[in-house]
Amino acid sequence: MPAPMSAAAIEASAPQRSLRRFDDTAWEHGPGAHLEHLLETGCVLHFPQLPFVLQESERPFLDPRWSDGKSKNISLREGSRLRGAQGTPQQLEALGAMIGRFAMQAQQLVERLFPQYRGKLRAGNASLRPFEVAGRSSSWRHDDTRLHVDAFPSNPMHGVRLLRVFTNVHPGQRPRQWRVGEPFEDFARRFAPRLRRPLPGSARLLRLLHVTKSLRTPYDDAMLQLHDLAKADLDYQRDAPQAAVDFAPGSTWVVYSDQVLHAVMGGQHMMEQTFYLHPDDQLAPETAPLRVLERVLERSLGVPRRA
Ligand code: SIN
Ligand code: FE
Numbered sequence: 001m002p003a004p005m006s007a008a009a010i011e012a013s014a015p016q017r018s019l020r021r022f023d024d025t026a027w028e029h030g031p032g033a034h035l036e037h038l039l040e041t042g043c044v045l046h047f048p049q050l051p052f053v054l055q056e057s058e059r060p061f062l063d064p065r066w067s068d069g070k071s072k073n074i075s076l077r078e079g080s081r082l083r084g085a086q087g088t089p090q091q092l093e094a095l096g097a098m099i100g101r102f103a104m105q106a107q108q109l110v111e112r113l114f115p116q117y118r119g120k121l122r123a124g125n126a127s128l129r130p131f132e133v134a135g136r137s138s139s140w141r142h143d144d145t146r147l148h149v150d151a152f153p154s155n156p157m158h159g160v161r162l163l164r165v166f167t168n169v170h171p172g173q174r175p176r177q178w179r180v181g182e183p184f185e186d187f188a189r190r191f192a193p194r195l196r197r198p199l200p201g202s203a204r205l206l207r208l209l210h211v212t213k214s215l216r217t218p219y220d221d222a223m224l225q226l227h228d229l230a231k232a233d234l235d236y237q238r239d240a241p242q243a244a245v246d247f248a249p250g251s252t253w254v255v256y257s258d259q260v261l262h263a264v265m266g267g268q269h270m271m272e273q274t275f276y277l278h279p280d281d282q283l284a285p286e287t288a289p290l291r292v293l294e295r296v297l298e299r300s301l302g303v304p305r306r307a
Contacts, residue, residue: 015180015243018043018260025049027105028112035113036283039163042183044245044255045113051250052105052167052271058098062171062269064130066095072136073272075127076100099126099271106165106273113254120281121163124274128169133177134266144264146231147181147240149289150257151223156216159290159303161282162258163275168249170269175246181261182241184289188296190236191229195222195297219290219301223258230261237263259289280306 020043024030027050035045054062067074071084076099082092103126111118133145140146150162168176181187198221206212216224230236240261247253247267255262279288286292294301 013241013243014183014186015241018180018183019046019243019245020044021046021048023047023049028108030112032113034115036116039114039254039256040282040284040287042256042259042287044180044253044260046245046247047252047254048248049250050109050167050252052102052169052252054098054169057094059171061095061098061128062130062169066091067130072131073127073129074099075125076103077125095128099128102126102167102271103273106275109165109252110163110254110275116283117277117281120277122276124276126273127271129270129272130268132266132268133264140231141228143231146237147179147242147261147263148227148230149184149187149223149259149261151220151227153224154212156212156214156220157223157258157276158214158217159219159279159288159301161256161277161279161288163254163277164257165252165254165273165275166247167252167271168247168267168269169271170249170267173249174266174268175248176267176270177265178245178247179242179263179265180245181263184259184261185292185296186241187230187261188226188289188293191226192296194229195225197221217302218299219293219303222293222297222301223289259287278306 020038022032022045024032024047032047039045066085066087068084068086074085074095075083076096077083082096085092085095087095103123106126107123110121166176198218203216207215279285279290282288290301290303
């Protein structure tokens with residue numbers, strides 16, 4: 001007779017536990033509400049039955065040929081300017097309208113799920129991602145098939161949160177295949193001994209040389225290092241606690257992508273909307289990567305609390 005499984009073996013791993021499913025079938029109403037606490041503790045909120053419905057005339061837009069070939073996304077900036085696409089003015093207008101409609105639905109969703117954030121979330125870009133992920137070649141630093149938290153070399157966040165709404169719009173069966181990693185604090189503690197302080201004056205120099213769009217705070221520097229350390233560490237990629245999750249066509253998921261370790265292994269045709277939130281506007285500001293890192297590193301990371 002096989003030995004009974006220990007409680008620890010039966011218990012789901014932390015990454016597995018972070019996946020939470022909800023039955024919502026509409027963007028503007030449904031059972032999901034007051035989910036700030038789950039989001040802020042690093043959960044992936046998964047809505048398997050929440051599709052972005054394309055109009056018949058929009059179906060042809062699920063094709064990489066609309067990309068201008070220079071960027072991997074077609075994006076709608078500040079709700080109006082379309083970037084990364086090619087086509088006639090009428091086609092581009094229709095494509096922009098489709099992405100704009102997604103942006104509106106994403107807005108309705110976050111206002112409903114996170115009432116605490118109402119009036120405080122700022123919408124960033126919305127995008128259509130038409131390329132197949134698997135087999136896409138890129139440098140290790142740009143390789144999103146490796147577990148990472150989102151951090152950008154040119155765009156310092158100053159502690160501001162990155163909340164993202166994703167929807168798989170693949171017209172067939174292709175799931176968006178993700179891996180989700182360990183809790184942010186475990187990740188931070190693991191790599192903390194390898195974090196180096198930025199050189200004095202480096203933030204100012206990067207700004208002067210237009211490498212960054214604003215001053216790279218010690219927080220941004222630490223987040224970039226964490227992003228790079230994780231992606232460069234193949235043992236970590238293989239052995240770190242993680243769970244695979246498939247997001248089927250017609251499903252939507254919401255995460256803090258600066259907090260949840262994630263990687264995308266395959267899939268094609270996805271829509272995404274980014275929102276920004278100041279960490280002081282969270283339900284539990286102490287869960288923000290900024291504050292977690294300050295606790296782990298026992299130093300200030302250059303972002304004062306808002307007065
Ligand atoms: C990422 O943020 O790493 C990409 C997610 C995706 O393309 O599914
Ligand atoms: Fe990412």
